[in-house]
Amino acid sequence: MQRYSGFGLLKHSLSHHENWQRAWRNPKPKKHYDVIIIGGGGHGLATAYYLAKEHNITNVAVIEKGYLGGGNTARNTTIVRSNYLWDEAAHLYEHAMNLWEGLSQDLNYNVMFSQRGVLNLGHTLQDMRDIQRRVNANRLNGIDGEVLDTQQVQEIVPLMDCSANTRYPVLGASWQPRAGVARHDAVAWGYARGADSYGVDLIQQTEVVDLIIEDGAITGVKTDRHGIISAGRVGSVVAGNSGVMAKKAGFELPLESHPLQALVSEPIKPVLDTVVMSNHVHGYVSQSDKGDLVIGAGIDGYNGYGQRGSYGTIEHTVQAIIELFPMFSRVRMNRQWGGIVDTCPDACPIISETPVENLFFNCGWGTGGFKATPGSGHVFAATLAKGKAHPLAKPFSMYRFHDGALIDEHGAAGVAH
Amino acid sequence: MLSIYCPHCGEHREEEEFHPKGQAHIVRPLDPESCSDKEWGQYLYFRKNTRGLHHELWVHAAGCRKFFNITRDTVSYEIREVYLIGEQPSVTSDRAQS
Ligand SMILES: Cc1cc2nc3c(=O)[nH]c(=O)nc-3n(C[C@H](O)[C@H](O)[C@H](O)COP(=O)(O)OP(=O)(O)OC[C@H]3O[C@@H](n4cnc5c(N)ncnc54)[C@H](O)[C@@H]3O)c2cc1C
Ligand SMILES: [Zn+2]
Numbered sequence: 001m002q003r004y005s006g007f008g009l010l011k012h013s014l015s016h017h018e019n020w021q022r023a024w025r026n027p028k029p030k031k032h033y034d035v036i037i038i039g040g041g042g043h044g045l046a047t048a049y050y051l052a053k054e055h056n057i058t059n060v061a062v063i064e065k066g067y068l069g070g071g072n073t074a075r076n077t078t079i080v081r082s083n084y085l086w087d088e089a090a091h092l093y094e095h096a097m098n099l100w101e102g103l104s105q106d107l108n109y110n111v112m113f114s115q116r117g118v119l120n121l122g123h124t125l126q127d128m129r130d131i132q133r134r135v136n137a138n139r140l141n142g143i144d145g146e147v148l149d150t151q152q153v154q155e156i157v158p159l160m161d162c163s164a165n166t167r168y169p170v171l172g173a174s175w176q177p178r179a180g181v182a183r184h185d186a187v188a189w190g191y192a193r194g195a196d197s198y199g200v201d202l203i204q205q206t207e208v209v210d211l212i213i214e215d216g217a218i219t220g221v222k223t224d225r226h227g228i229i230s231a232g233r234v235g236s237v238v239a240g241n242s243g244v245m246a247k248k249a250g251f252e253l254p255l256e257s258h259p260l261q262a263l264v265s266e267p268i269k270p271v272l273d274t275v276v277m278s279n280h281v282h283g284y285v286s287q288s289d290k291g292d293l294v295i296g297a298g299i300d301g302y303n304g305y306g307q308r309g310s311y312g313t314i315e316h317t318v319q320a321i322i323e324l325f326p327m328f329s330r331v332r333m334n335r336q337w338g339g340i341v342d343t344c345p346d347a348c349p350i351i352s353e354t355p356v357e358n359l360f361f362n363c364g365w366g367t368g369g370f371k372a373t374p375g376s377g378h379v380f381a382a383t384l385a386k387g388k389a390h391p392l393a394k395p396f397s398m399y400r401f402h403d404g405a406l407i408d409e410h411g412a413a414g415v416a417h
Numbered sequence: 418m419l420s421i422y423c424p425h426c427g428e429h430r431e432e433e434e435f436h437p438k439g440q441a442h443i444v445r446p447l448d449p450e451s452c453s454d455k456e457w458g459q460y461l462y463f464r465k466n467t468r469g470l471h472h473e474l475w476v477h478a479a480g481c482r483k484f485f486n487i488t489r490d491t492v493s494y495e496i497r498e499v500y501l502i503g504e505q506p507s508v509t510s511d512r513a514q515s
Contacts, residue, residue, distance in 0.1 A: 243466030254462035256439065257491075302437035305468045305492045310418050312433045345462050402458035 001197035003108055023189060024196035029203050029226045033061045035384050036221055036231040038208045038245065040064030042073040042184070043362055043369065044237035045191035045202075046377020047384065049107075052198030054378070055385035060200045061231075063223060065207035069188025072239050073370070075307075075339035077262050077296040079275055079284065080371040081118045081179030083138045083145050084412040088395040089348055090141045095392055096375025097143075097178065103374055109190030111182050112289070116274050118179035119153060121324075123168040123280040130411055131174045138176075146175045159271055160324050167323060168281050181275060181286055187373055211248045217357035218249075233358045235384050240305065240340025242363035251355050253363070254401045255342045258299040259309035260367050263318075263336040265328075267291030276324065279411075283320035285328075293331060295321055299341060299367060308338040341366045346406040351380055351393040360384055361398065421475065422499050425483045438474040440464050441486045467491060472506050 002008075002021040012020060035051060037044045040062045051057045064070075080100060082093035104110050122128040131147055138145040149172045154162040162170045192202055203226070210222035211234070220230035236245045240257045267290050277284035285295050297317040300309040314336060322329045344350060344364035349372070351362050362380045365372060375392075382390035389397060400406055419432040446452050446460055465471075471491045476484045488497045488508045497508045 241468070243464070244468045247465075252459070252463040252465060254458075254464065256464055256466050257468075302489070302494075303439075303466065303471055303473065303491050304494060306494055310432060312418055312431075401462040402455045404454070404458070 001108075001193065004110075023193045024202055026204070027201045029061055029063075029201060029206075029223075029229055030059075032059075032230045033201075034059040034232045035235065036060070036229065036233075037062045037235045037237060038221065039071070039236065039238040039241075040068045040188075040192070040202060040204065041071045041237065041239060042069060042188050042191065042373040043239075043365070043376045043380070044235075045069070045188055045195060046373050047235060047237060047362070047380045048195040048200045048202075048377075049191045049198070050378045050381035051385060052195060052200055055381060057385055058199040060195075061203055061229065062195070062200065063203045063206050063208055063221065063229075065205070067204055068192050068202060069185055072339040072341065073184055073188050073373075075262065075337055076184055076370040077284070077286070077294050078181040078184050078370060079118060079179070079277070079286070079296075079368075080113070080182055081176050082143055082371070083118075083120075083134060083174060083176045083179070084409055085134050085137050086407050086409065087141060088407050089409050089412070090138065090143060092375055092379070092392050092396070093372055094141065094143050095378065096372045099374035099378060100182065101178075103187075103190070107190035107194050109186060109193060111186045111190055113180065113182040114289075115178050115180040116286075117156070117175060117177045118275040118277065119148075119156065119173040119175055121153070121173045121276065121278040121280070122171050123278065124171070127280055128171050131172065134412060135174050144176055144178050146177075148173045148175050156274060157272070157276060159327060160276065161326055170324075179275070181288075182370075184370060187370075191373075191377070208245070211245075211356075211359070213249065213356055213359075216355075218359040233360065233384050233387065235360045235362060235380060237362045237380070239363060239365065239369070240342050242342050242361060246354075246361070249354065249356050249359060253350065253361070253398060254345055255350075255364055256303050257305055257340050257342050258302070259304040259306060259338040260299045260341045261297040261309040261314050261336060261338045263295050263297070263314060263333050264288070265293040265295070265331045266334050268293070268331060271327075278320065278324065281320035281323060283317045283324070285321055285325070292334065293328065299343065305340055306338070307340055343367065345401070347409040348407045349376070349396055350398045351376070351383065351389065351396040352398040353389065354398065358387070419494065419496065421487070421496065423477045423480060423483075424485050424499050424501055425477065425481045430477070430480060434477060434479040436476050436478045438476055438484070441472040441474045470497065470508065470510065
C-alpha cells in the first residue's frame, strides 16, 4: 500500500498528481472465502479490516450491491459520541470512541475526526433530570460528560436563542467534549483501502440474491453477477435491508426499516463550531468544514425502503432548528435525501449469532450507527473469527428479545442521529 | 406526502392526520401465561419488515381516532387498498395488480 504523507503530496505534485496508486483493487471474486461479508458500508468494511489486521484472516470478501459506502454511511449526519445510559451500550460506544481517537493514524487516512463537542439540550424539568442521570452514569463508566445550565450553553453557542421567550426555553444541556463529527466517506474509503492492503477482496456492483443453507448451516452466497461463492462463515451487515436478508435465511428479526432524512444548506461563513442536538424539539445541526449546515430530521413512522421520506417530517425539523437559531431562517437549503434505517425496539443494535450456523448478523443500528463504525467492525470481526460473540457484543444478541434482557436506550438515542 | 383514505370518515386526508402502527394481523396469543419466552418474544417484537407489499395498521389520530388497515408498497409507497379491521386484504401479491 502506498503510504500517504505530506512529503508524498509534495512529490506527486511534481507529476501533476497523475501517478497515485489506486486506493484499492477491483478484483474478480474467488470461488471460496473463509469469511464473506455482505454489505460494503462502513460497518462491513471495518469488519473486514479488523478481521485481517487483528485476526490474521485475510481470505475475506466484502460483497456490495452498489458502490462502497453508498448506503447509510454516505447519508448520515456524522455525529460521533458515546454518552449512552446503560453499561452495555456505553461500553460498546466508548470502545468505538477510543478507536476513533487513533483512527486516522491507524488507517493512514484522514477521516477528519473533529472532537468539537456535542450538546444534548434539555427543555423541560424531566429532560434535565434525565440528563443528570445520564451524565452521572457516563462518569461512572469513565466517559466524559458535564451538565450545563442555560448560561453555560449560551457561552458555548452564542448564536443560539437561549432566552426565556421561546416556546421551549433551553434549560441546560449535557456536554460531551470528546464527541464530534467525522468525514463519513473517508471512513468507508479508509477502511476499504486498509482491508484491500491486507488482501481482502472488495466486490462491488454485486448483489447477494440468496443464501446457500444446508442442514441448518450456511455454506455460501448466491450473487447476481458472479454465481455462487462459498464461504466458511458469513456476516450480514446490510443495515436497512437486514429484514430482507433474514427472510432469505428463513427467520424474522425484531427490526423495522424506516426512511430517515437529512438536509444541508448552502455553504455559509463559520457560525457553529460544535454540534447541537435536541430530543425535545427534535432536531440537530452542525456545520461542515465546507460551511454547509448539516441538519438531521426524524424518521417517518411508516416502514419504507424508498430512500426518501415525507415532506412533513423535514418541515417539523426545520421549525425546531429555526426556533433555536432564528438567524438560520434566511439560509437556503441545497439538498435533502433519505436513508433506510433498521430500528430496533430498544434502540440498540443486534450483533448476533442466528438460527443458522456460521451466519452472523450485525444490524439494527437504526438512526445512530455511524458513531459506532470502528467499534462495531472491531467486535464483529472478533465474533466472526471466533464463531461466538465478543464480550462487548454479547448483550446485543437477537435472543435478548426472547429472554427480555432489553437495553433501553431511547433516552440517549432519543433524537434520530 | 401520502394522501390517505379513511374508511370510517369516507374521505381522503393528508398523511399528517394519521399515525402508522406497524404490521397488521398480528394475533395476540389467547393464553399469554402458557407461552414460552420465545413465543411471547416473537409476538411482541419480531416483524416481517417486508420490502414490497405490506399489510399495516393505521389510526386516524387527528380525525375520527379509529383504526383500519392499509396494503402499501414499502418501496414505491403506493397505497394499494384500504380495508377495515377484521377484514382480510384482497391485494396479496404484486401479480394481483395486472
Ligand atoms: C439521514 C441519516 C442521518 C444519520 N445520522 C447519524 C449520525 O449523525 N450519527 C450516527 O452515529 N449515525 C447516523 N445515522 C445512522 C448511520 O448512518 C448508520 O447506522 C450506519 O451508517 C450504518 O452503517 P452500515 O455500514 O451498517 O450500513 P450502510 O452504510 O447502509 O451499508 C450497508 C450496505 O449493504 C449493502 N447491501 C444491502 N443489501 C445488499 C445485498 N443483498 N447484497 C450486497 N450488498 C447489499 C448496501 O448497498 C449498503 O451499501 C444516520 C442515518 C441516516 C439515514
Ligand atoms: Zn377517520
